[in-house]
Amino acid sequence: MIYKPFKDKKLSSLGFGAMRLPATAPGYGAPIDYPKAKEMLEHAYHSGINYYDTSYFYHNGDSERFLGETMSQFPRDSWYLASKMPGNLMRYENGKLEVSGTPFANPKAVFEFQLNRCGVEYFDFFMLHNVSEGTYGIYTNEELGIIEAVLEEKKNGRIKHLGISSHGRHGTIDKFLNYVKSRGINDFEFVMIQQNYMDWTLQEAAKKQEVITRHGLSVFVMEPLRGGRLASLAPPANAILKEARPELSHAAWALKFLQTLDNTPVVLSGMSSMDQLCENIEIFSKNEPLTLAEVDTLQKVLETMVDTLPCTNCGYCMEECPQALDIPTLLTMYDEAKFDMGWFLQAALRALGEGKKPGDCIGCGKCNPLCPQNIDIVEALEKFSGMLK
Numbered sequence: 122m123i124y125k126p127f128k129d130k131k132l133s134s135l136g137f138g139a140m141r142l143p144a145t146a147p148g149y150g151a152p153i154d155y156p157k158a159k160e161m162l163e164h165a166y167h168s169g170i171n172y173y174d175t176s177y178f179y180h181n182g183d184s185e186r187f188l189g190e191t192m193s194q195f196p197r198d199s200w201y202l203a204s205k206m207p208g209n210l211m212r213y214e215n216g217k218l219e220v221s222g223t224p225f226a227n228p229k230a231v232f233e234f235q236l237n238r239c240g241v242e243y244f245d246f247f248m249l250h251n252v253s254e255g256t257y258g259i260y261t262n263e264e265l266g267i268i269e270a271v272l273e274e275k276k277n278g279r280i281k282h283l284g285i286s287s288h289g290r291h292g293t294i295d296k297f298l299n300y301v302k303s304r305g306i307n308d309f310e311f312v313m314i315q316q317n318y319m320d321w322t323l324q325e326a327a328k329k330q331e332v333i334t335r336h337g338l339s340v341f342v343m344e345p346l347r348g349g350r351l352a353s354l355a356p357p358a359n360a361i362l363k364e365a366r367p368e369l370s371h372a373a374w375a376l377k378f379l380q381t382l383d384n385t386p387v388v389l390s391g392m393s394s395m396d397q398l399c400e401n402i403e404i405f406s407k408n409e410p411l412t413l414a415e416v417d418t419l420q421k422v423l424e425t426m427v428d429t430l431p432c433t434n435c436g437y438c439m440e441e442c443p444q445a446l447d448i449p450t451l452l453t454m455y456d457e458a459k460f461d462m463g464w465f466l467q468a469a470l471r472a473l474g475e476g477k478k479p480g481d482c483i484g485c486g487k488c489n490p491l492c493p494q495n496i497d498i499v500e501a502l503e504k505f506s507g508m509l510k
Contacts, residue, residue, distance in 0.1 A: 253289030254472030
């Protein structure tokens with residue numbers, strides 16, 4: 122197992138994500154298949170994995186309980202537990218807090234509930250869950266005081282390392298990190314983002330990586346296989362990879378791409394079977410990043426999967442826009458929507474606000490002549506708007 126330094130710890134480069142544990146029925150959040158999941162966790166531990174990630178709502182809340190119970194058989198200082206404050210599930214009105222309909226007195230009570238459910242006295246790693254366009258307001262609501270609550274727990278030693286997870290845009294991550302710094306808060310140490318060779322460009326994860334690193338924080342990786350989509354590719358993509366390195370699986374290509382990145386102590390994988398676990402352990406048994414030529418091969422694979430626009434984010438198109446639309450961001454979202462209209466993208470679209478969505482383009486055409494890449498912006502936004510109806 123590869124180990125990488127993080128502060129005073131050495132973390133297994135492969136982390137175990139407890140969001141997609143073996144289940145007794147199909148579908149997200151289905152009941153955990155306890156015998157199979159327990160066998161996997163025990164094998165992971167004995168194979169050198171020491172980082173285990175869960176959250177308030179994985180498997181409808183049973184993931185925290187199961188992970189804590191199963192891992193309690195091992196010395197507590199030999200494995201690291203990560204969970205997350207569920208601000209993404211919170212509703213706060215008239216001084217009353219609910220998490221998915223369950224009332225809590227305050228964020229501290231939510232944290233206490235999670236500690237008790239995991240059966241531990243502290244979290245090694247704790248995050249604000251999905252700081253994004255749709256949740257920014259709840260996390261920065263000073264009356265609710267989520268940030269103050271987790272800072273107090275860190276001061277009390279019940280959080281060893283504090284971070285955030287995010288499916289937000291790079292600008293939102295930058296905005297949040299600037300916000301906490303403006304308040305003199307320097308306790309956040311890492312950001313977990315969706316990072317893989319597809320989202321490197323499709324979700325502008327390269328820019329997220331740059332923003333986080335610039336702020337002096339570490340990048341923890343989630344969704345390295347994009348929910349399994351990069352583990353089983355269509356025939357055109359498969360042919361390209363097999364010609365280049367026939368011995369590598371699709372998953373190995375994706376995971377070895379992440380080994381090329383700096384400042385990434387942990388790659389978190391949500392494994393659902395013993396076969397997946399064993400393959401990933403083998404891949405992370407040695408550090409063998411892809412070559413530059415092999416990274417170029419992955420770019421050819423992407424071209425078979427999604428037709429992206431050649432936008433360089435220069436911003437010239439915005440200079441004459443009478444609607445003041447953030448056109449580069451909309452074009453990036455359009456590229457992503459062509460591949461997968463996921464709920465993270467839908468949430469980002471909702472958070473754009475009135476008058477800033479693709480359908481708010483009036484088709485004046487002033488942007489088109491300004492684009493150095495000759496993109497028909499009006500046509501792209503019209504097609505994007507049509508996808509959303």
